[in-house]
Amino acid sequence: MQKNSSIKISHTGSYLPSNIVSNKKLSESVDTSDEWIYSHTGIKERHFVTDECASDLAINAIKSMQCDLSDIDGIIVATATPDFNGFPSTACIISEKLKMSSVNTAFDLAAGCSGFIYALETARALILSGTCNKMIVVGTEVLSKVIDFDDRNTCVLFGDGAGCVLVEKGDCILNSILGCANDGADKLYISRNNHIHMNGRAVYTFAVKAITDTIKEICEKNNLSLEDIDYIIPHQANSRIIKAASQRLKIDESKFFLNLDKTANTSAASIPIALDELNSSGVLKDGDNVIFVGFGAGLTYGGNYIKWKN
Numbered sequence: 001m002q003k004n005s006s007i008k009i010s011h012t013g014s015y016l017p018s019n020i021v022s023n024k025k026l027s028e029s030v031d032t033s034d035e036w037i038y039s040h041t042g043i044k045e046r047h048f049v050t051d052e053c054a055s056d057l058a059i060n061a062i063k064s065m066q067c068d069l070s071d072i073d074g075i076i077v078a079t080a081t082p083d084f085n086g087f088p089s090t091a092c093i094i095s096e097k098l099k100m101s102s103v104n105t106a107f108d109l110a111a112g113c114s115g116f117i118y119a120l121e122t123a124r125a126l127i128l129s130g131t132c133n134k135m136i137v138v139g140t141e142v143l144s145k146v147i148d149f150d151d152r153n154t155c156v157l158f159g160d161g162a163g164c165v166l167v168e169k170g171d172c173i174l175n176s177i178l179g180c181a182n183d184g185a186d187k188l189y190i191s192r193n194n195h196i197h198m199n200g201r202a203v204y205t206f207a208v209k210a211i212t213d214t215i216k217e218i219c220e221k222n223n224l225s226l227e228d229i230d231y232i233i234p235h236q237a238n239s240r241i242i243k244a245a246s247q248r249l250k251i252d253e254s255k256f257f258l259n260l261d262k263t264a265n266t267s268a269a270s271i272p273i274a275l276d277e278l279n280s281s282g283v284l285k286d287g288d289n290v291i292f293v294g295f296g297a298g299l300t301y302g303g304n305y306i307k308w309k310n
């Protein structure tokens, strides 16, 4: 137990745009079907923005936390779909729009669908180093703006949304594993014409191994057995990936919290959105062992371990 490396998640929030697009609706314009999408991915519907951008979704998620923003000194935004390509960062736009005058550290972080995992570990390091005291970590995506609706292999998979947490010093144990495959940059990318391209088979194989290895490594690092884990919140990409990982680990699939049937894959936003749904349902108890695990473009992967405290 690493007491001196502790921070805590004190609030969670999320926001999904109001426009819901069902598989049936999508199949009116794409050569696909509700049956194919649901049986291959577990997705039933997704939310798409009409005219909002990543900062708008993030601001709604932050407001949903209903917490005092006056003493927050840091914002990290994990996103692949920032308001601007390059600069300014979406984090600075959020800070300005919310008039968060105490913020002194604001930046975006790009690690694909692993972005929230990377951002949470970065926030932990910044708080423990004394650079920041209270930080908001956001995952926000408007993937509908980079979906190629002529590519049925990918356009059915993604959705828009934002999720966030407020982190500060505390006695949750929190440590992480971050990883990078070093040979997968061409497997999943947004091209210069702003469309998502994916080698689905390669990502599937990578994802199952990444989830399995990361969970085992977190357990070893924290002297946990697989039975000690109460909840795993995985990146919500595809229910078949989760099923394969749970079978490989020989752990009950029900330990994995999934809400992708309603959200589809919201990339860096998927874990904090799922966390907020789980937390709001009131099932998380003090002392629960919670693992976030993700994988994504890069190819990257990683996990965070949290000893939950309400």
Ligand code: ACO
Residues within 6 Å of the ligand: 031, 032, 033, 036, 037, 040, 041, 113, 152, 153, 154, 156, 157, 188, 198, 199, 200, 201, 203, 204, 237, 238, 240, 241, 265, 267, 295, 296, 297
């Ligand atoms: N509707 C109908 N048919 C489709 C669709 C669709 N939306 N998409 C593909 N097909 C067809 C293909 O054209 C192919 O037809 P063919 O055999 O006549 O050529 C057939 O379905 C099978 O295609 P496969 O690619 O072999 O389908 P597979 O069973 O592998 O499933 C999937 C595809 C779901 C993408 C799978 O590869 C997968 O789970 N990959 C993991 C990647 C993933 O989930 N990525 C999410 C984003 S990445 C991330 O979050 C990090």
